[in-house]
Amino acid sequence: MERRRAGYEDVVVAVPVSIPYVRYSTRGAHWFVARALRALLEGSGLGKADLEGLCLSSFTLAPDTAVGVTQHLGLSLRWLDHIPMGGASAIVALRRALRAVASGDAAIVACVAADTNHVDTFRATLGSFSQFARDAVYPYGSGGPNASFAFLTAYYMRVFGARREDFGKLCIAQRENALRYAHALFKMPLTIQEYLNARPIAEPLRLFDCVMPCAGAEAFLVMSRARAQDLGVSFANVLATIERHNSFPEDPIQMRGGWLLDREELFAQAGVVRRDIDFLQTYDDYPVISAMQMEDLGFCGKGEAPQFIREHSLTTDGTFPVNTSGGQLSVGQAGAAGGFLGMTEAIRQVTGAAQGTAVANARIGLVSGFGMINYDRGLCCGAAILAGPKA
Amino acid sequence: MSETPGRPKRKNPLLRTRVPLLPPRGRSRVALGLTAAAALGRFELQVCPECGTVQYPPREACHRCLSLDLVWQAQSGEGELISETVLHHSHDLYFRDRMPWRLGMVRLDCGPTLLAHLHCGVAVAPCRVRIVARLDKAGQAALIAVSGRFDICEGAAEMADDIHLREMTCDPRCRKVLVTDGKTALGQALTRAFVAAGADIVWAGCAEPWKRSAGLEEVERLEAVTVVPLDVTNGDSVKSLGAALGAKVDILINNAEVHRPYGIAARYGTEAARSEMDVNYLGLLRLAQEFGPVMRARGADGYSSATAWVNLLSVYALSSFPTHGTYSASKAAAYSLAQCLRAEMQSAGVRVVNVFPGPLDDEWNQELPPPKMSAQALAKAIVKGLQDGVEDLFPGEVAQEWLARWLEDPKILERELAIGR
Numbered sequence: 001m002e003r004r005r006a007g008y009e010d011v012v013v014a015v016p017v018s019i020p021y022v023r024y025s026t027r028g029a030h031w032f033v034a035r036a037l038r039a040l041l042e043g044s045g046l047g048k049a050d051l052e053g054l055c056l057s058s059f060t061l062a063p064d065t066a067v068g069v070t071q072h073l074g075l076s077l078r079w080l081d082h083i084p085m086g087g088a089s090a091i092v093a094l095r096r097a098l099r100a101v102a103s104g105d106a107a108i109v110a111c112v113a114a115d116t117n118h119v120d121t122f123r124a125t126l127g128s129f130s131q132f133a134r135d136a137v138y139p140y141g142s143g144g145p146n147a148s149f150a151f152l153t154a155y156y157m158r159v160f161g162a163r164r165e166d167f168g169k170l171c172i173a174q175r176e177n178a179l180r181y182a183h184a185l186f187k188m189p190l191t192i193q194e195y196l197n198a199r200p201i202a203e204p205l206r207l208f209d210c211v212m213p214c215a216g217a218e219a220f221l222v223m224s225r226a227r228a229q230d231l232g233v234s235f236a237n238v239l240a241t242i243e244r245h246n247s248f249p250e251d252p253i254q255m256r257g258g259w260l261l262d263r264e265e266l267f268a269q270a271g272v273v274r275r276d277i278d279f280l281q282t283y284d285d286y287p288v289i290s291a292m293q294m295e296d297l298g299f300c301g302k303g304e305a306p307q308f309i310r311e312h313s314l315t316t317d318g319t320f321p322v323n324t325s326g327g328q329l330s331v332g333q334a335g336a337a338g339g340f341l342g343m344t345e346a347i348r349q350v351t352g353a354a355q356g357t358a359v360a361n362a363r364i365g366l367v368s369g370f371g372m373i374n375y376d377r378g379l380c381c382g383a384a385i386l387a388g389p390k391a
Numbered sequence: 392m393s394e395t396p397g398r399p400k401r402k403n404p405l406l407r408t409r410v411p412l413l414p415p416r417g418r419s420r421v422a423l424g425l426t427a428a429a430a431l432g433r434f435e436l437q438v439c440p441e442c443g444t445v446q447y448p449p450r451e452a453c454h455r456c457l458s459l460d461l462v463w464q465a466q467s468g469e470g471e472l473i474s475e476t477v478l479h480h481s482h483d484l485y486f487r488d489r490m491p492w493r494l495g496m497v498r499l500d501c502g503p504t505l506l507a508h509l510h511c512g513v514a515v516a517p518c519r520v521r522i523v524a525r526l527d528k529a530g531q532a533a534l535i536a537v538s539g540r541f542d543i544c545e546g547a548a549e550m551a552d553d554i555h556l557r558e559m560t561c562d563p564r565c566r567k568v569l570v571t572d573g574k575t576a577l578g579q580a581l582t583r584a585f586v587a588a589g590a591d592i593v594w595a596g597c598a599e600p601w602k603r604s605a606g607l608e609e610v611e612r613l614e615a616v617t618v619v620p621l622d623v624t625n626g627d628s629v630k631s632l633g634a635a636l637g638a639k640v641d642i643l644i645n646n647a648e649v650h651r652p653y654g655i656a657a658r659y660g661t662e663a664a665r666s667e668m669d670v671n672y673l674g675l676l677r678l679a680q681e682f683g684p685v686m687r688a689r690g691a692d693g694y695s696s697a698t699a700w701v702n703l704l705s706v707y708a709l710s711s712f713p714t715h716g717t718y719s720a721s722k723a724a725a726y727s728l729a730q731c732l733r734a735e736m737q738s739a740g741v742r743v744v745n746v747f748p749g750p751l752d753d754e755w756n757q758e759l760p761p762p763k764m765s766a767q768a769l770a771k772a773i774v775k776g777l778q779d780g781v782e783d784l785f786p787g788e789v790a791q792e793w794l795a796r797w798l799e800d801p802k803i804l805e806r807e808l809a810i811g812r
């Protein structure tokens with residue numbers, strides 16, 4: 001029997017919030033959560049008591065979890081979730097919140113990702129990231145995902161003939177997008193020479209292949225269509241979503257992600273085809289993983305992303321706009337908020353609120369998530385297709 | 392990355408001695424199985440007896456069938472280097488001091504993919520490699536991919552010429568060695584073996600330097616060898632040698648021992664036992680107090696840092712051999728103290744190597760049947776153990792057999808030894 005999942009007809013996403021990023025902050029993660037919540041309330045006209053649910057993602061709350069945050073910020077909730085899935089957090093949070101609202105378990109759910117970045121935060125987080133990382137990665141000097149993505153990139157280049165220039169084109173296009181996005185931490189254009197000659201980090205990766213950790217927050221609200229109309233806020237419809245974890249564990253090295261298993265279901269449920277997609281937000285902590293998402297979501301075949309990148313212009317005014325706010329590579333990676341960056345930007349795009357980065361006539365966008373290098377590969381994959389009122 | 396092994400430059404004495412930093416030490420308990428095997432120079436992975444899956448990283452259950460009864464089994468380490476990187480940046484202070492650093496992903500023929508250090512002799516990916524397990528400077532297992540072409544030597548020569556991986560072994564090459572008793576047949580054999588292995592200086596301790604044996608005088612004619620006065624039963628003697636040499640010794644070989652046969656009933660009184668304890672146990676304590684702190688301070692002192700402290704123990708330290716009962720007791724005491732010393736030296740990255748030989752072919756084991764180990768064979772095994780980076784060394788067939796029996800069931804071994812087997 002063909003499996004058919006319920007749709008999201010009566011539930012919407014609204015009030016995308018991006019708290020400006022800073023390279024370092026002396027504030028705690030709770031400060032960024034509070035600031036995001038406040039912005040959600042101001043943007044919606046809701047009161048704090050109207051929030052019935054919270055779906056929180058953060059790496060730097062320790063020793064707290066979302067539970068501690070309820071008391072810390074005086075939130076009395078009837079629905080609470082903590083999503084420790086890094087770059088897939090926004091997709092997964094969205095999925096959980098949509099069902100909570102549709103079922104009536106919570107009328108309004110705030111999805112928030114927030115992280116601080118002290119001078120030593122990143123290093124401290126690495127040592128306790130996962131058991132496998134502590135046992136089998138950190139002792140090799142490769143704290144953090146740099147080495148893991150260096151392996152993937154080197155392998156991908158060797159097997160599929162990708163060139164540094166291909167990844168460079170993607171990074172430069174994102175930087176161009178970022179120059180039109182007010183919150184981006186990188187404010188200068190990037191040239192191909194600068195990209196190619198940047199200092200090496202973990203060969204073949206160089207400086208501009210790697211995200212810069214920073215502090216910040218991203219958030220949005222999930223509520224019923226009726227409630228959104230009542231509040232008078234712009235909202236986006238969710239056409240379809242997917243998620244997968246630890247797909248293809250037998251692959252010797254990660255060359256594909258869980259999107260591949262569900263992509264046909266994703267487009268079928270959304271009732272759209274690839275060419276209907278006006279922009280793509282990938283999870284882009286390194287360019288190779290953006291290439292993999294283009295392939296596994298079906299915009300091109302396996303190993304064809306380099307050619308796809310060569311054939312398209314990827315800026316907001318291009319033939320295939322990617323990471324329209326500049327992505328993490330040019331905006332910064334505010335911990336778990338990095339997983340939300342594409343989602344808030346996509347909501348702004350389809351609701352006509354993207355301002356400088358607006359893709360002309362953007363109606364339908366695809367947001368992809370990827371997260372958690374537990375040992376040698378990212379384990380969480382997800383995607384969502386959003387549509388604006390004009391779609 | 393692959394600096395040629397040539398002679399290290401003489402250290403500028405005005406430069407600050409590097410603070411001993413260690414690679415990350417934290418491991419889950421289940422991952423320590425890898426360390427336990429590496430301490431014996433073995434590369435073992437978890438194997439599921441139910442479905443045959445070999446897995447890595449170590450887990451609490453089989454990731455295929457969820458069986459909880461996993462066993463650690465020796466692996467050939469054969470596999471393919473599928474991707475590699477050179478790190479130019481690390482968040483870890485130990486590695487930050489040692490950039491650039493080459494790492495690889497290795498797909499073992501038996502299934503799992505491993506992250507490993509790459510030896511400088513390994514070709515560009517893809518290529519065949521072999522994984523070996525070594526103890527890193529923190530005393531924890533680290534996996535190293537070496538070129539598959541090296542199939543004879545267990546890592547010694549190939550490891551020695553990699554400037555980074557030299558830290559994971561204790562190669563005597565270009566190092567200064569103190570042998571605490573140079574007078575015995577073993578002491579002479581050790582002295583010669585270290586000279587042959589490329590040590591810069593070997594100091595041979597002699598309790599009564601005015602009474603040299605013919606053998607020692609011959610050894611002393613070797614250019615690198617100097618005989619020094621050292622009586623490990625005399626606190627002042629140990630102290631004054633410590634003051635003179637402590638800051639120079641890179642490898643200390645504590646081979647001074649007293650061995651008298653018999654257990655309790657066959658030798659009345661405590662005199663023999665007292666002299667065994669005075670040398671075998673208290674001698675170690677005296678040495679550790681005078682040489683330990685200064686060797687700890689030099690644990691990260693560049694290419695020729697203080698690197699190892701070797702104790703000559705005995706398989707009898709694990710379980711008493713009743714016909715050599717008081718000797719067994721003194722070695723058990725020394726073993727326990729050596730574990731304490733190991734814990735104290737570990738924070739400085741100085742490895743305490745315990746050697747557990749079976750009976751030596753010497754005057755005190757005349758009544759035992761062969762096989763007995765010659766002084767030359769034991770000396771060679773100790774040098775190789777240091778080159779291989781082993782922490783617990785069971786040289787020779789007898790020692791290996793005792794180890795296997797002891798690991799299988801210490802109680803059964805005790806019963807067997809009680810009836811003299």
Ligand SMILES: [Zn+2]
Binds near residue numbers: 453
């Ligand atoms: Zn199994």
